[in-house]
Amino acid sequence: MIRLEKDGGLWTVTLNRPDKANALTEAMLAELADIAEAATEARVLVLTGTGKVFSAGADLEAARAGLAISPLWERLSGAIAGLPGLTIAALNGTLAGGAMGMVLACDLRIAVPGAKAFYPVMKLGFLPQPSDPARLVRLVGPSRARMILMAGRKIDTETALAWGLFDLVAEPDTLLDTARELAADTLGADPAHAANIKRLCQS
Template identity: 60%
Template sequence: MIEVNDQDGLLIVTLNRPDKANSLTEAMLSDLAEVVEGADPKALILIGAGEKVFSAGADLEEARAGLATSPLWERVSGGLAAMQCPTIAALNGTLAGGAFGMALACDVRVGVLGASFFYPVARLGFLPQPSDPGRLAALVGPARAKMLLMSGAKWTAEEALNFGLIERLVTRENLMSSARGLCEPALQGDAANVRAIKAMVR
């Protein structure tokens, strides 16, 4: 399920299905899309429940039934990318498969020590979601994007940091405080100015 907690303008969105590695169902994706398309917070943090996995991507049973190619993935990532406020992916563990799209669409990605990163679409016989390769290549470069998507490479957290996939690597205990710290200017200062800066970077 998707949990949404508004803390005085900071919207914390949690993928809460830890017993299934936070794998995403159609209903969860639909809820996520509605949240990011309809919300207008000062800042947003996207995080997974539990201590090992941010998200394993699509629920396997639903993926086989067609979820792997659903337009909902693109709705979620497009909605996140269009948000005017700062968006932080607080990657509390491993990031895999289709869940890459929502992390790539955020402004900043903070990962934890011990996490791994892989997007095995080539092995599974699927294409990545349409916007994912471009966003990935913009962060890590075309060759590394091809390595991740075409060869099924699995990156460690340290490699993800060195390659530019994540911007900060922290201990699990410091993850939320680090993510929240990145939001402070928008929460405590002039949110409109922060949004203007984001628009200028785009």
């Protein structure tokens, strides 16, 4: 249910459970964390999904069994955030719940028209992953982060773009091409040079 394709220094990770809105099981989450930890070899890591939804977050049954509060979420987002290369979330559709963590940890976020983002932790009675609120605040500011986390607002594509949660919008048939275009300079650079520039951009 997780597909990894390697093309030189470009690694593309695809969530492939479209019949369940790419909801994540414990095994899928562990596999994603393993891939992210191994991706120090990659110059660019792209995360995407199949179907109309990027990810609905935790699988409902798995969440009830404890996955919603698993340390695997933080392990995954921490591994992505720590990568020296460029990381891109290519959102083929709506992003929800715990899946927000891996996307917030990426350097860039592109989405298809109609993609929404929401993180209903207040309504569901869970805390967000530990690193997520600070990453969200850095992107959209504290008040807008509260709109998402505390007021439960579902953010549409245009709002996410205006707020800085999404960086670009691309049509579904050009989504991965757009990701590859964004990756081109980093793929062509010396990895140490790319890592140094990324370090300088971090706040």
